Amino acid sequence: MASVKKDNRLTGSQSFMCVGFAGVFSKTVTSPLEVIKIKSQVGTFHCKRGFLQSFLSVHQHEGLRGFWKGNLASCLRLFPYTAVHLATYKKIVHLHMDELGFISQWRAILAGGLAGVVAALATYPLEVAETRLIVQNCRQPTYIGVAYTLSKIYRSEGLSALYRGFSLSFLGAFPFSVGCYAVYMNLDRLWQEPPSRFSSLQNFVNGCLAVGVAQTLSYPFETVKRKMQAQSARLPHYGGVDVHFSGMMDCFIQVVRNKGVLSLWNGLTANTIKIIPYFGLLYICFEMCKQVCLYRNGYIVSPLSYKPAPGVDQSLGPHELEELKRYLKNRNFGSGESSIGNRW
Template identity: 75%
Template sequence: MASVNKDDRLTSSQSFLCVGFAGIFSKTVTSPLEVVKILSQVGTFHCKCGFMRSFLLIYQREGLRAFWKGNSVSCLRLFPYSAIHLGTYKTIINLYMDELGRISQWKAIVTGGLAGISAALLTYPLEVVETRLIAQNCRESTYRGVVHTLSSINRHEGFLALYRGFSLTILGMLF
């Protein structure tokens, strides 16, 4: 049995803000790595010649700003994702705790998975927007921001396009 103890040092809102700002900081610092990773996944010319060369090519073709493409939407997604994940986890964990505050390890793992899936379901369209913003060239942009990207995808490709790849995200969470 795992034991979960209540921690009252921070209020829920303080906890949420700490998680949110820590996420924004880490996301911003690691954004260049995320950009190179996503460009490698979509198979752009940048990323066919190695990791370090990719950085150099991106910088030469699009400038320093290119390493933070999609970072604002990524940071915007962190707050609702964290709130939904944390809130769902706490709600479900409290349902399964016994009167001594204990819960089995498997129930805690399943609870974490369910919380992650619910948070991902509600914030996934912003992840799609982030990927689209990163995949486009800074100097010849198709999308002009978060709202424009969301409406453009919905208008031209349909609502379900905002969830393209979601099933793979769920599989990744389960395994």
């Protein structure tokens, strides 16, 4: 979110790897909350007695390993999702820029939503695999490994099963974008100062707040999507889904009729609690990776400090700085040769 800013002193591959590594680390640490959230959305028996009891139930029936089910699929999905999302976002923003290169905040957020839909389309089978791995009992698994899960779903249920519920990603992108837009339009009122003067802490709070509001608004769509992903005759008890349905609208109707409207927000507690540690770890890990890259590029004196290296122009790009170093090195080497020649 707003806490991770582009730094022109990093190459494109370095920025991508920093974001990817930070995402993998933060996802892995917060995986237990993600498992509880998805089980609550699907409606498995583990989550019938509340948030805290869900942790005890998962640990009792599956052990500590149960809290990291599906994490590999989630992490593998992160890299292509990030790459596709960034590439699509840049293209959409470029199309909507005016003659001066500016774009309205509303259009930028909408572009982010559309880019998210395209990225979700490219990586959706991995999300289905993640859901299936989480809802099963890891001590009596139906699926073993990400590749085997994808292969078994395709062979036994067809290609359509790998994209079951995808339309809900598209529908959920709109309330998500509206939530982000509503928060960012009122940030100046919240902090009583213009956005240009926000500190890093304020940007972090803004990002968490925007995600919290946006995910709450789009949460019912994700809940139904997870139920559709999990329901399978190949899994015991149809994957543990608390309703059996024939399609998206049927699932919505049955959930509201049998469980009540608020059941569409099952797992919201785990999801909300996850936001702060997830983005906090994402920011910290990104900054640590960034410091290592800046040190390797020669901008700072240590990978543990942002203190600029003496005499280094921080406005130069990494390739420009490398060329300058090469030029200075060759010039010094040449001058050394001439002085030796003169001496002899």
